[in-house]
Amino acid sequence: MSPDHLIWISLALPLLAVGLIVLFGKSPDLRDGASGTVAGLLLIVVASLSIGVFSGKRPEWHLGEMLPGFEIAFRVEPLGMLFALVASGLWILTTAYAVGYMRGHHEIHQTRFFACFAIAIFAAxxxxxxxxxxxxxxxxxxxxxxxxxxxxxxGTDEAKRGGRIYLGILLSTSIAFFMLAIVWTWSLAGTLDFQLGGILSTAVAENRISxxxxxxxxxxxTFGIGKAALMPFHRWLPAAMVAPTPVSALLHAVAVVKVGVFSVMKVCVYIFGLELLRETGVSLYLAYVAGFTLVVASLVAMTxxxxxxxxxxxxIGQLAYITLGAMLATPNSVIGGGMHIAMHAVGKITLFFCAGAIYVAAHKKNISDMEGLGRKMPFTFAxxxxxxxxxxxxxxGGGAWSKWFLALGTVETHQYLLTAALMVSSLLNIAYLVPIPMRAFMKPSKSEDESESETGNWFSNMQEAPAMCVVPLCVTAIGSVVLFFAAQWIYQALLPITAMPS
Amino acid sequence: MTFESIAGLYNYWVVIFLMMTGFYIVLARKNLIKSVIGLNIFQTSVFLLYITMGKVEHGTAPIVPPAIAEQQSHASHGVGENAHAAIEHADEAHEVVHEVAHEVALTVADHGGELAHASTEIIYSNPLPSVLMLTAIVVGIATTALALALVVRIREDYGTVDEELILELDRGE
Amino acid sequence: MIDAIFAHLPILLIVLPLMAAPCCVLVGNGRAAYLLALVVSFAAFACSVAMLGETLQHHVVRYELGNWSPPYGIEYRVDIFSGFVMAFVSGIGAIVLVYAPLSVRDEIPASKHYLFYATYLLCMTGLLGMCVTGDLFNVFVFLEISSLSSYALISLGRTRRAPLAAFQYLILGSIGATFILIGIGLLYQMTGTLNMADIAARVPHEHGPRTVLVAFAFLTVGLCVKMAVFPLHTWLPNAYTYAPSVVTCFIAATATKVSVYAFVRLIFGIITPGFAFDVLPLDTELMLFSLVGIFIASIAAIYQNNVKRLLAYSSVAQIGYMLLGISMATPTGLSAGIVHMFNHALIKGGLFMVAGCFALRLGSVQLSDWKGAGRTMPLTAIAWAIGGLALIGVPMTAGFISKWLLLTSAFETGRWPIAVLMLVSSLLAVVYVWKVVETLFFSEPSEAAAGATEAPLRMLIPTYLLIGATLLFGVWTPYSAGIARQAAIVLLGGTP
Amino acid sequence: MSAFPIIRIITKLLIPYILLFAFYVQFHGDYGPGGGFQAGVIFASALILYGLVFGLEAIQRVAPPIVIEKCMALGVLVYAGTGILTMALGGRFLDYNVLEHHVLPQWHIPSGQHLGIFLVEMGVGITVTAVMTMIFYAFAGRKQTQ
Incomplete structure (x- = not known):
């Protein structure tokens, strides 16, 4: 099958999933089975598509003009391919996890949940x-x-409030800034196609824009793409935490936030062009905004x-890394940013899966309550x-490589302040992440069933979440280690996007 | 602006006076019936505007005198007669008359040569504005009737035709 | 036979509903009158679609009434623009009629049903007539036919405020109509003709004498009242709120649009845009009033608790978008204005239909009574959500298309502040749409909502027809934006 | 008001002449000043006068509201029907000239224009009469509240 066909097949599969989910809404097993099957198929299709793309092909598929001059068209390039691979791969795991979580939690409206989920994957x-x-x-x-x-x-008041902030910020920024920027770009360049080297250089050369x-x-x-959660438009992300955990996993690891930073990268690489950004240095102030964001977000996280x-x-902090990479616009920083999309996706989805698993198994939301829980849920905390x-x-961990390249980028551009910000933030990461499993494993449990844990053997004391929850999170945890060794491969795949336009 | 030019445009002064009077009444009166009356005065001023506009100085009613009609019917096989017949009546069916009036003008122009000796001394007023106003009058009557019907219903429901009182009643609900 | 019918299409479009209206009165039976009206409105829709097809081929379709050649006789003259407007006006008229019977039964006493349908058809006649005619005075006549019948229709509302709303509309509407009449008279005085094309050829454009200016001013103000342009919109909220649901659906979707149509005709067909926008600063003024109107009306909409009134204020705001596009006077801008007429007709028609469904089942259009109705009437509530998204202008909906075109035209003409203001204003739409969405889906059901059942299929299907159309024309635009663009090019004097 | 004999008798005397005058204006309308609108109003004024003097019930016996309502519609139909007729005969809408050759050729019809306008005026006359009477009924029929 030619790669061009694979594009529309991979777009149609999530929609097919929506149809099946709605169709089988009455019988949960059939519904979730269909959803999982389609997710598997999707991964196969996307993977086979990626073979062509990473070997240099650029398959295209044109759906048609929505308005004269404004086309709905698809063209696969390495950055998008990487993102699609991450999204479709994690969709399977999230689906499996969501089935375990939603059933373990007896959630309502499961059909609506899975249908919207599939639409989100389609959009991604x-x-x-x-x-x-x-x-x-x-x-x-x-x-x-x-x-x-x-x-x-x-549907609670809290959820309503969260949803209001979520939709309010994302829709407002996209309508007020993003759309404006697109139309502006169109009036400058006369086209909106993504091209290597950017489409604005002519307008700049002709002095049509200062x-x-x-x-x-x-x-x-950058601010219009509110999903990139650059401060001060980051409030939607914590607000969206009222959602069920699989959604948080999807939002914060796979689909929503990654669409945001992915769009930022795409704009930098294919609309402005790295060369233009480097030469003019117009994006540097945004790199500082990103730097500010990543330090402040880490500080807030500690509280x-x-x-x-x-x-x-x-x-929020990790997303700012990617934005930072895009704004520095050196080959290394952009590759680092692109890599971080994948690395962070796998890492963060694991963390959210864990948070969900803890909630399902022990009904604990707060870190201070989790002391000693590591013995009951060793897999999860590991x-x-x-x-x-x-x-x-x-x-x-895979994140080592992406941060390495990002740091290289800051040094290359002599922005040592940003290098410092990266380092400080990494230290803060240690400070707010590592204590959680440490306390869970080392500190004694505060709960009263102490005696039980003393007497029984190690295995019988385990109170893990359902297997459907635990297996996916183990898989993603392993995945983040695997990515450490696969970094060379990702580097090679992303190298073409930093090339000069031929 | 000389006195003549002011006095010569007296029809417009009348129109403007009526128009402003009517408009003021509509806007200023809170009594619904009085608003309707104001609206009527306002509309009437427009009727006057049109009708005076159509009047040509020393022009007569656009009816072809029998003597000319006679000649014309010889000349043009009854077209004049048709026009003659058609033009004198006027009705709300603006479509009909509008065309006919135009046709008269056309006929007169077309046969100007033949009729020249007879019609040079006859000047016709333009009938079209009057015809248009017939339609507008009908519209005005319909509006007034509808407005009064509404006022009757409002009075039945609220027991008053004073707009302020009505709004107060509504607010009190 | 087919040829014969095709030759008479323009007049059939008018005569069919015009004759059906008295027939409704003659039969004197609600059900029979309904069927007649339904058949006729679909026939009129077919006629106008056929005529739109003709215009797309031949650009202009002419029909001389009584065989009197223009400018002596009245000429019906249909070009792409009028074909487009009449197609969607008659289409929505027909769909609203499909939707009507249950709602009418609920809100209007049975003895008046046949009169209701007769008046409805008359209103449709007037609206279609305005689109079809090429004679300026005829425009006035048809305008008054549609206005008079809409006053009557509005006064049929359930509450006692309906007659008062109709009366207020009548007073303002008649003032507007009289202004238009004055304007027509002055133009006639200057040119000696009433045929629009003929006036356009004769009226002095460059440095028009004061009479032309005054005529133009009267016509503009008069039409602005009919269009409900801020600040002449005061009649609209009450009229839409207290009219019967079906009437609101129809009038909100079509009446103001047809007035906009007449306004576009005036500027682009009679007074050239060069005169209106270059010699006179009308574009600046229109933009100013549109933008102020958009903001004030949207903010007013946010504070409404009556959903129909909320939508009414939103209509005032949306008219502003249309005028913004028109005042750009570029092909893109004008086509944005035209396509927004169409898109907004679909969206508002659909939303008012949803309001009608809720009114039928919950007996109220107060937001507080709609609480939690999304649980018991999910299909109706989802229709609201989709229509609301279209109103905001989210991609994949019709509203996005018009907003996008407006934006691009603002940038094309270098008016980026307007683009910015427009985008900010559309955020206000998010607030008032989402207020209702949240109430529907995420509130504890009110007493009425808890016991409600899904709206009947006979109302849901036409509702979803319009709502579905907003989605369809959000992704597939050759027959909305495409035709609008052709119409705009023709209006600006080019050939498509 | 029927208690006053003078009014009663004068009214009865006047009404036939008003009606006759209405007919004169109506039928003269196609070639002299007059026409359906004026005739209709005059005709209706006779009816309204009768109603004013003898009461609503009396006039509604003469001209039942249901009939008046149907007449209202009928007139418009006559008008528009004439247009349809001309279209059916191959002309444009309201193209009276085609009537000349097709309708009643054996009778002495002066011209198609004549006939067409006569028919249209008829329709107008009927409608205007009915509408005017109807307006009178609508207002006079209201019960005094309060």
């Missing part, structure tokens, strides 16, 4: 494969809307006792530790 893939800004924007907005019912899933204008434009893009809230702020290592950026 559309964004990943998009050939122009217009398509990217449409996919971005579809994702915002489709995840809203997920955030407000519980330096300041360029700076404003990239600012509109949070609620595990999911802490992870949310950690995510996975948590491994993923933390990756997020912090220590070998043998």
């Amino acid at each position: 893939l559309s964004a990943a494969f998009s050939a122009n800004l217009f398509t990217l924007f449409v996919a971005y907005e579809v994702m915002t809307i489709s995840t809203y019912p997920l955030v407000t899933h519980h 330096q300041t204008g360029l700076g404003v434009l990239i600012g509109l893009f 949070k006792d609620n595990l999911k809230a802490r992870l949310a702020y950690s995510t 996975a948590f530790l491994i993923a933390s290592v990756s997020i912090i950026g220590l070998p043998p």
Whole structure:
């Protein structure tokens, strides 16, 4: 099958899943089975697509013009391919995990939940494969809307408030800034196609936009893509924590936030062009905003006792790494940013899976209550530790490589202040992540059933979450180690995006 | 602006006076019936505007005199007669008359050469504005009737036709 | 036979509903009148679609009434723009009629049903007539036919406020109509003709004498009242709120749009845009009033607790978007304005239909009574959510298309502050739409909502027709934005 | 008001002449000043006068509201029907000239224009009469509240 066909097949599969999920809404087993099967198929299709893409092919598929001059079209390049691989791979695990979590928790509206979930994956893939800004924007907005019912899933007042902030910030920034920036770009370049080397250089050469204008434009893009959670538009992310944990995993690791930073990277690489950004240096102030964000977010994360809230702020910080990489616009920093999309996705989804598993098994949300829990849930906390290592950026976690390249980028551009920010933030990462498993393993449990744990053997004391929850998180934990050794491969795959336009 | 030019445009002064009077009444009166009356005065001023506009100085009613009609019917096989017949009546069916009026003008122009000796001294007023106003009057009557019907219902429901009192009643609900 | 019918399409479009209205009165039976109205409205829809097809091929379709050639006789003249407007007006008229019977039975006494349908058809006649005619005075006549019948329709509302709302509308509407009449008279005085094309050829454009200016001013203000442009919109919220649901659906979707149509005709067909926008600063003024209107009306909408009133204020705001596009006077801008007429007609028609469904089942359009209705009436509530998203202008919905075109045209003409303001204003739409969505889905059900059942299929299907159309025309635009663009090019004097 | 004999008798005397005058205006309308609108109003004024003097019930016996309502519709139909007729005969809408050759050729019809306008005026006359009477009924029929 030609790669061009694979594109529409991979886009159609999640939609097929939506159809099946709604169709089988009455029988949960059939529904979840269908959802899982489609997810598996999707991974196969995307993987076979990736073979072609990483060997240099650029498959295309044109759906048609939505408006004269504005086309819905898809064209796969390495960055998008990497993102699609991450998204489709983690979809399987999230589905498996969600089945375990939702059933273990007796959640309501499961059909709606899985259907919206599949739509979000569809939107993520559309964004990943998009050939122009217009398509990217449409996919971005579809994702915002489709995840809203997920955030407000519980329907409580708290969920309603969270959903309001979520939708309010994401929709406002995208309409007020992102859309404006797109139309502005269109009026400058006459096209919205993603091209290596950017599409704005002509306009700059002809003096149709000033330096300041360029700076404003990239600012509109970066803040307009609210999903990248750059401060001060980060509030939606903690607010969205009211959602069920699989949603948080999806939002904060796979789909939503990654669409945000992915869009930022795409804009930097394919709209502005790295060369233009480097030469003019207009994006540097945004690199400092990102630097500020990653330090402050890490500091705020330390103050949070609620595990999911802490992870949310950690995510804000990690996203800023990627934005920082894009804004520095050196080959190394961009590759580092691209790599971090994958590394952070795998690492953070593990952490959220763990948070969910803890909640299912022990009904604990707050870190202070988790002391001693490590003995009851050894797998979960072991996975948590491994993923933390990756997020912090220590070998043998995959995050080590991406942070390495990012740090290289800051040094190359002589922004030593940013290098310092990266280092400080990494130290803070250690400070807010590592104590959690440490306390769980080392400190004695505060609970009263102490005697039981003394007498019984190690294995019978385990009170892990259902297997459907534990297995995925173990898989992703292992994955984050595997990525450490696969970094060379990712580096090679991403190298073409930093190339000069031929 | 000389006295002549002011006095010569007296029809417009009348129109403007009526128009402003009506408009003021509509806007200023809170009594619904008085608003309707104001609206009527306002509309009437427009009727006057049109009708005076159509009047040509020393022009007569656009009816072709029998003598000319006679000649015309010889000349053009009854077209004049048709026009003659058609033009004198006016009704709300604006479509009909509008065309007919135009046709008269056309006929007169077309046969100008033949009729020249007879019609040079006859100047016709433009009938079209009057015809248009017939339609507008009908619209005005319909509006007034509807407005009064509404006022009757409002009075039945609220027991008053004073807008302020009505709004107060609504607020009190 | 087919050829014969095709030759008479423009007049059939008017005569069919015009004759059906008295027939409704003659039969004197609600059900029979309904069936007649339904058949006729679909026939009119078919006629207008056929005519739109004709115009797309031949650009202009003419019909001389009584065989009197223009400018002496009245000429019906349909181009792409009028074909487009009449197609969606008659289409929505027909769909609303499909939706109507249950709601009408609920809100209007049975003895008046046949009169209701007769008046409805008259209103449709007037609206279609405005689109079809090429004669300026005829525009006035048809405008008054549609306005008079809509006053009557509005006064049929359930509460005692309905007659008062209708009366207020009548007073303002008649003032507007009289202004239009004055304007027409002055133009006639200057040119001696009533045929629009003929006036356009004769009216002095460059440095128009004061009479033309005054005529233009009267016409503009008069039409602005009918369009409900801020600050002449005061009649609209009450009229939409207290009218019967079906009437609101129809009037909100079509009446103001047809007035916008007349306004576009005035500027682009009679007074050239060069005169209106370059000699006179009308574009600046229109933009100013549109933007102020958009903001004030949207903010007013946020504070409404009556959903119909909320939508009414939103309509005032949306008219502003149309005028913004029109005042750009570029092909993109004008087509944005035109396509927004269409898209907004679909969206608002659909949303008011949803309001009608809730009104039927919950007996109220107060937001407090809608609490939690999303649980018992999920399909209706989802229709609201989709329509609301379209109103905001989220991608994949029709509202996005018009907003996008507006934005691009603002950038094309270098008016980026307007683009910024427009985007900020659309955030206000998020607030008032989402207020209702949250109430529907995430509140504890009110007493009425807890016991409610899903709206009947006969109302849901037409609702979903319109709501589905907003989705369809959000991704597939050759027949919305495509035609609008052709229409705009023709209006600006080019050939598509 | 029927208690006053003078009014009663004068009214009875006047009404036939008003009606006759209405007919004159109506039928003269196609070639002299007059026409359906004026005739209709005059005709209705006769009815309304009768109603004013002898009471609503009396006039509604003469012209039942249901009939008046149907007449209202009928008139419009006559008008529009004429247009349809001309279309059916191959002309444009309200193209009276085609009536000349097709309708009643054996009778002495002056011209198609004549006939067409006559028919249209008829329709207008009927409708206006009915509408005016109907307005009178609508207002006079209201019960005094309070």
